[in-house]
Amino acid sequence: MGERSRPDLADPDESAAGAERADALARSELLRAALIGVIERYEPEVARVLRGEAPLERMSTRLLARTIQAQAIWFQLLAIAEQNRDMRRRREVERQRGHAQVRGTFAHVFHTAVEAGLDAKQIREALCSLRIRPVITAHPTEAKRVTVLERHRRIYLRLFDLESPRWTDREREDLTRAISDEVELLWLTGELKLDKPTVDQEVAWGLYFFDENLFDVVPQLYGRIEAAFAKQFPGETLELPVVFGFGSWIGGDRDGNPFVTSTVTRHTLWQMRLASLRRYRSRLADLARNLSISERAAALPEDFRAAVAAALAALPDGAGVAARNPGELFRQFIAGMLARLDATIARNGEQPEPADAARDAAPYEHADQLIGDIELMHRALVETGAQPLAKTFLAPLLREVRTFRFATVRLDIRENTIRINATLGELYRAVRGSEPPASDSAEWKDWLLTELAAPRRAGEAPLATAGLTPEAQETLATFRTVAEMRDRVDREAFGTLILSMTHSATDVLGVYLLAKHAGLFNDAQAVERCTLPVVPLLETIPDLRRAPAILKELLAVPLVQRSLRLHGNVQEVMIGYSDSNKDGGYFTANWELSKAQATMTRLGEDLGVKIAFFHGRGGSVSRGGAPTGRAIAALPAGSIRGGFRSTEQGEVVSYKYANRGTAHYQVELLASSVLQHVLLSERESALVPKHEFDEAMEAISGVSWTAYRQLMESEHLLAYLQGSSPLEELALLNIGSRPARRTQARTLADLRAIPWVFAWTQNRHMLTGWYGLGSGLAAFVEVRKARGLDLLQRMFHEGRLFRTVIDEVEKTLLTVDLDIAREFAGLVADPAVREPIFQAIEREYRLTCEMVLKVSGGRQVAERFPQLRRRLARRLQTMNQVSREQVQLLRALRDGGDDDVRTAFLLSINCAAAGLGATG
Incomplete structure (x- = not known):
């Protein structure tokens, strides 16, 4: 889920909060001084603009580009300082009030659950039922290169180092100088991607976050859960299964991306496997250095001694290993494990190295064998009496291998109904x-x-495929790749097949038939059970409304029922936030998504099947982005059954997982929020369905949808958007491997949700996050008068979903700038195209601001979010400058501008994205 605004935290006292703000300001000023100092040496004129001593206008195009780049870097540095501040603030809350008072932690959830009357047994059962999997996608919304992310990480670490009071003045100067060096390298690093990334490069981008942080963070999450549980329930035991892991679409999402083929998917799987194998090799090497336990000092169990002897006997140089580590049985055993891992790594890929029996150990055939060896060592330490060492050194590694196995992630395959039905x-x-x-x-x-x-x-x-088109052969090859590679890579290498643009149960049955032809049934006659979970993706408003009927028809098929039993009797359904928003507008999308989840949950209960929802969210509000805890808390009561998945896209991935401390917090926030919903949602009054609230939501949604569709169906809307925004120029930014459209058609319907939101974001209309709500609220009050307004105000205070929607709309309205939007609209030459549309947007914006304030009781937009207002206040003046320059650059580019114009224009997009926190 997106994090456009920070989740609420328990505030320390006012004086402490003031001290934190001052400290954060000092850190941002340190970064600003470093940036200006660097730029002063390279581009003095740019430094003058940053200091406010010279205007941005009337610069050469080259200097303008460098100035915009500097401003984008400043936004990035400011975000790093704010992340550092947020981490320090959470620590301060914990110091002052205790861990249980820090929202977003398991300690807080356990404490809250006990206050609500739940006991250890109920909480343990809920914990062990969790299956949480954020899914990293390659959706093109990240404008930063991996090289830039690495620079950001090092700057963050230097800021973290500065927190320590132990440094001398000289040492602090060294740290400050190191920050300045990193800023200089950032300034000298090319900000733009010169070529469109390949899928391989996107895979490397995704693996960066695992190599840097996630391989460590996820196992440590289990330790945090166990520690918080033990503190809340002394004497109670907790043995957790694998409740948290990661999924990925990178290399598996072929929905409209011709560059993701079965060959690419194979290569992706081998790369993901290699990442985990190399990680385990590094961890075992560290373990060998630490476990210098002599058999003379510890009475080791006989079964472990026998296992060591067998491992040495299986090694080509077993005697040499024993001689190098005499009496150190753990080191001897780990040496054997390392030899087996080396052999496993050598066999990785389509063309593995040939085995040499005289030189190589036997490779691990699957992750369970490695897990078994680690479990053996863990038991040996425990039985020896060294439980603390087992907990410190082996339990984290055991959790890590159980979580990531030989796959790192579970790779989903996504394909669309059009391609599936064409193949059939x-x-x-x-x-x-x-x-x-x-x-x-x-x-x-x-x-x-x-x-x-x-x-x-x-x-x-x-099935013979010789007479089929290349497209159909490739679709069948994808299914056969799943069948083959699941055995070769890891039994959990694949997650599910997601069918986008699902319109009926029959669409899903077509996937089952292709799976049958690919050998993905577990019986010889291929009629009993499909081993690949099939997930319908419901994206449009009509499909969400049909969801219960689609699901009921699908679950009535005996083959589907038998197949679900292989997967815990869970039917996963993916719901799309982006396309439903594009189809129906922000308010209607949220209401229809909520209704669909509630009705499908009830249907599942009636049929004895758990319905698990996969939330297809993006980073921006209009693509489902919202503070994680609040977004989960607003889901219908009891709607998390059998698992929780959500997509993580682009800038959201780097925001959450690029820094260790932030990654720790975000992973625990997601997992604890899901647990809290499972434990408490059906006890919360704010989630109890109220007929009058639901009736009001339906009425508001109806008018909101009508207003939104009237705009969408305007004859010239696509022409307006193409003219008044950099919609068509997005492809120049090279931030994703896939095209902006699923097909070559040039219609609004064919346009993907990401460029749709991108365009309205860059031109400062921000239309996708608010349009239609003002009309819906105004019509409701006009019909019901004072009683209607009173009801809306009660819904605002008592209804979780309505409050969340109003909050996020109000935050979005703060970033709209009609003056700048008017300048972008001026790029549309024909007033007959431009004026009716812009005037409709202007009217709806003013009406929405008026009605939202009436409902919330505020005097000005977003006054309830002072932290957001402060954050934007530090950025808006520069953002507005850059937006105005973007208008001129876009005009010049369309008039045949040269490479300098193109570079400056693309940097203006990056700068706006850095200021707003998202490209779209």
Whole structure:
């Protein structure tokens, strides 16, 4: 989930808060001084602009580009200082009030649950039922290169070092100088991606966060849970299964991305596997240095002695290993494990190194063998009486390998219904020799069910693909890759197949049929159970409204019922925040998403199936972004069943996971928020359905949707957006491997949600995060008069979803600038296109501000969010300057501007993204 604004924290006392603000200001000033000092030596004229001594206007295009780059770097440095401040603030709360008072921690959730009357057994059962998996995607919303992220990390670490009071003045000067050096390298590093990234590069980007932080952070989360549980419930035991891990779409998401092929997916899996294997090798090498335990000093168990002897006997140089570490059985055993890991790494990939029996140890065939060896050492230490050493050195490694296995992540495959049905249509022609019926017809469904029920005969050859189009052959190859690579890489290498643009249960059955042809059923006749979980993705408003009917029809199919039993009787459903917003507007999307979850949850309970939701959120508010804790707290009561997944995209990934301290907090915040919802949501009055509230939401949504659709269906809206924003120029930014459109069509419907939001963000309309709500609220009050306003105000204070929506709209309204929006609109030459649309947006904006303030009782927009206002106040003047320059640069670029104009323009996009915290 996105984090456009920080989650609320328990505030320390006012004097302490004031001291923190002063300290944060000092740190931001330190970074600003370092930046200006660096730029003064390279571009004195740019430094004058940063100091406010010269205007941005009337500079050469080259100097303008450098100035915009400097301003973007300043926004990035300011964000680093704010992250450092947030970490210090959380520590201060813990020092003053105790760990249980820090929101977003398990200590706080356990304390709150006990106050609500829950006992250790209930909390333990809820904990062990969790299956939480944030899913990293390669959605093109991250404008920063990995090299830049690495510079940011080092600057953050130097700020962290400065927190210590132990340094002398000389040492503090050295640290400050080190920060200045990093800022200088940042200034000299190319900010723009010169070429469009390949999928391989996107995989490397995703793995960066694991190598830097996540391999450490996730196992430590388990330690935090256990410590908080032990403190809250002394004497109670807690043995956690794997409740938290990561998924990924990078290298598996082929929805409209022609560069993600079955070959690319194979390579991605090998790269992910190699990352985990190399990590374990490093960890075992560290372990060998630490576990210098002599058999003379500890009475080691006989089964461990026997295992060491067997391991040495299996090594080509077992005698040499024993001679190098005489009497140190743990080191001997780990040497054998390292030899096996080296052999495993050598066999990794499509063309593994040939084995040499005289030189190589036997590789680990799967992660469970490595887990077994670590468990053996853990038991040996415990039985020896060295429980603290087992807890310190082996328990974290055991958690790590159980979590990441030989795969690092669970890779999802995503494909769309159009491609699936086209492939099935070709199979129909090949098998039946005639044209297939329409994919929404009863005949089509009957054919699918007949094929699914037909037993595969022993020795039957695989389906012939020679006559199929390359696209259909590639789709079938994708399914066969899953069947093959799951055995070769890791049994948990794949997560699910996600079917985007699902419109019916029949669409999902088509995926089952392709899985059958690929060998993904677990019985010889391929009629009983599919081993690959299939997840419908519901994205549009009509599909969300049809969700219960789609699910009911799907779950009535015996094959689906049998398949679900393989996966804990859980049917996962993905819901799309971005496309539903694009389809129906912000308010209607949120209401329809909430209704769909509530009705599907009830349906699952009626049918005896757990419905687990996969939340397809982006970073910006209009793509589902909201503070993590609040977003989860606003989900319908009881709607987290059997698991929780959410996409993490672009700048959200770097914001959350690029720094160790922030990554620790974000992982615990997500997991503890899910647990709190599981434990308490059905006890919270703010989530109890109220008929009058639901009736009001429905009425507001109806008018809001109508207002939004009227704008969307304006004859010239696409022309307006193309002219008044850098929509078409987004591709020049090279921030993602996939195209901005699913197909080559040039319509609003075909435009992906990311460039849609990007365009409205860059031109400062921010329309996707508020449009239509003002009309909905105003109509409700106009009909119901004072009683209607009173009801809305009660909903604001008592209704969790309504409050969350109003909060996020109000934050978005603060970033709208109609004066700048008017300048962008001026890029549309035809007043007949420009004026009706801009005037409608202007009217709706003013109405929305008026109505939101009436509901919240505020005097000015977002006055309830002082921290956000302070954050934006430090940025808005510069952001507005850059936005105005972007208008001129966009005009010049379209008039045939040279490379300097292009560079300055692209840097202006980066700068606006850095200031707002998201490209879209």
